[in-house]
Amino acid sequence: MNNKPFKMGYVALIGAPNAGKSTLLNHLLGQKISITSRKPQTTRHRILGIKTQENSQVVYVDTPGMHLGSKKALNKYLNKTADASLTGVDIIVWVKDDARWEDVDASILEKLRDIGTPVILALNKIDKLQDKASLLPFVQEVSTKYDFATIIPISALAGTKLIDFEEVVNGLLPEGMPLYPEDQITDSSERFMAAEIIREKLTRRLSDELPHSMSISLEQFKVEENITRIYATIWVERDGQKNIVIGKKGVVLKEVGTRARHDLEELLDTKVYLNLWVKIKKSWSESAREVINLGYTDL
Ligand code: GDP
Ligand code: MG
Numbered sequence: 451m452n453n454k455p456f457k458m459g460y461v462a463l464i465g466a467p468n469a470g471k472s473t474l475l476n477h478l479l480g481q482k483i484s485i486t487s488r489k490p491q492t493t494r495h496r497i498l499g500i501k502t503q504e505n506s507q508v509v510y511v512d513t514p515g516m517h518l519g520s521k522k523a524l525n526k527y528l529n530k531t532a533d534a535s536l537t538g539v540d541i542i543v544w545v546k547d548d549a550r551w552e553d554v555d556a557s558i559l560e561k562l563r564d565i566g567t568p569v570i571l572a573l574n575k576i577d578k579l580q581d582k583a584s585l586l587p588f589v590q591e592v593s594t595k596y597d598f599a600t601i602i603p604i605s606a607l608a609g610t611k612l613i614d615f616e617e618v619v620n621g622l623l624p625e626g627m628p629l630y631p632e633d634q635i636t637d638s639s640e641r642f643m644a645a646e647i648i649r650e651k652l653t654r655r656l657s658d659e660l661p662h663s664m665s666i667s668l669e670q671f672k673v674e675e676n677i678t679r680i681y682a683t684i685w686v687e688r689d690g691q692k693n694i695v696i697g698k699k700g701v702v703l704k705e706v707g708t709r710a711r712h713d714l715e716e717l718l719d720t721k722v723y724l725n726l727w728v729k730i731k732k733s734w735s736e737s738a739r740e741v742i743n744l745g746y747t748d749l
Contacts, residue, residue: 459540
């Protein structure tokens, strides 16, 4: 236990095929805690893996459409009006394995610029370089093209600089409670998907007004013969935030609940009773243990 605030967030991995995204993920997570979700189409993001440490929980997510090998693939992606896959993440990690700047990269940057999320550029496979200094001109070049949060040379395969990489990630993560239990090892079970769906509906409904430190926990998930009963708590920090989430005469919460219930019924293939509460948790800066205990007992 210590007094550091707990941090929790979503990190999207993008980059061309073969850049080394999977290798990086495997190295960061180790097999034990890597997971895949069973019904990827039901949420914005496919969860690739979760890493929970004493003071942080990082959820690595896939961004369908951003594994771009060609200009054609990119254009197809950019032409889609809804680019939900990159919104709602806290950090974007762009894995790049060739110290070369191409047209397709400029188009990716345009997209990232629109989104405005901090971007870490991870220059991978430095173990293949005879002379590490040979990267410097490229680093200089790309740093003039975009205001990256960091440009960091790594080797996903050899594990070089990955500790520094994780420090950068942790530094950029927002404060928040862990959404997943710390020993989550199998798939994104329906309970987690349920929390994700509620979160998604809130995000969509409130967008800019969404309290920064909001989080969701599931109190109960009762499967009965003809109905599943889900009791979830939306945690915020202040009265004002609570009012925003509930809305005038409860209109926001009602709408979010209806939409979430609709998706949940589809996901679970049963009728759903959804009970949403908004509660105030005064400070996130509690010990990680207490934070984890909050409402997760039934997961
Ligand atoms: P992804 O398509 O982005 O997921 O790329 P992968 O992780 O599947 O990696 C593609 C290939 O590059 C594999 O053969 C990896 O072993 C290799 N690779 C990934 N990272 C490194 C690295 O840091 N150094 C070297 N030498 N090879 C790497
Ligand atoms: Mg891969």
